Amino acid sequence: MESVPVRCPACRRDHAYITPVYPCPCGSPTAPPLMRGAPAVLITHRTWNDDWVSVRCHSCGRRDQWPHPELCCPCGAVLRIPVRPVATRGTTAPSTTSATAGSPGPSHIPLPPTAAHPRPTFRPLVIRTARDAVDTAALYLQWLGFRHVVQPETRPGSRIDLRAAGLIAQVDATTRPTVLRDVECLWLNALNASVAGVLFSLAGYTDEARSRADGLAVPLFTLDLTGTPQPVNGPADELVSVGPRPPAPGA
Known part of the structure; x- marks a missing residue:
């Protein structure tokens, strides 16, 4: 490569x-x-x-x-990253690639060297729509080890996109960086439900949002259009390294 x-x-x-x-x-x-x-x-x-x-x-x-x-x-x-433009010569007409069942996926995400338990390689999903972003986040959470990751049929007023055992997650697929209020709202919703909260963003985070997430121990991930989630703060690095924490007794 x-x-x-x-x-x-x-x-x-x-x-x-x-x-x-x-x-x-x-x-x-x-x-x-x-x-x-x-x-x-x-x-x-x-x-x-x-x-x-x-x-x-x-x-x-x-x-x-x-x-x-x-x-x-x-x-x-x-x-x-700047890319060399494709020459216009040739007779092949441009087309739009779509994911098809059984076709090989993009390059895999390597397992972090600090991971406590081996995982199979993660196969990204190319992101073309906001729904693709949510689907990618769901696949990634399953890869991390969360069980029963589901998407609500309709997005609730709390803006929660994904739920799993001991987890709620929000996926910001807008073209603007995720702001402080989104971090605080997710943290409050997670606190009220006695679960962990995870944020995914397609456009990154404001400095205030990242600082607040660090203080509240909210894992932040970015998504690029290749469908490759990347941890952007310490809590996210820890989640990738050790996976979900076991539920508390009686939870």
Whole structure:
């Protein structure tokens, strides 16, 4: 897989970014061609058009739309990685790739080295809609070890998207960073139900939201369009490492 150096324009931290690989319908692994040396772009506002990029398969020449490569910096910034544009020559018409039953998925998320118990590799779900974001979060929570993860038929006024044994979760699939109020509302709902609360966000979090989540021990995860959840605070790292805590006696 191709790796390029990326510097965060917000905190100046250097990263080694590895290109995500997707399966073309022909079966060949396909990856967006990154532009070496081009600076990463800080994402402050999302649009669906900017979140997708054309990628041509080197094996069959097919051109499809794939999620634009992104990187979540530990400082909280979400960076868009520049991609070389696809040449317009050729006769293959652009098409939109969709997930089909039995087709291979994108590259797997490696198990953190601090994980207490081995897990099977997590297979991401490419996010194209808000429903996809909720489905991805549900799959990830099951991968972490939560049992009976379910989605309410209608979203309640508390904005809870997912429930599991000992857990409630909210998925913010909007194009704006998740704010302080969302963290506090989730924490209060979890406290009232005597369960843990987890937040997933497609656009990241404000500094106030991250600081409050750290103080309340609320795990925060970001989602990118490849369907790859990433922990962004200490409670989330701990959840990935040790998994769900056993329920209290009588719970």
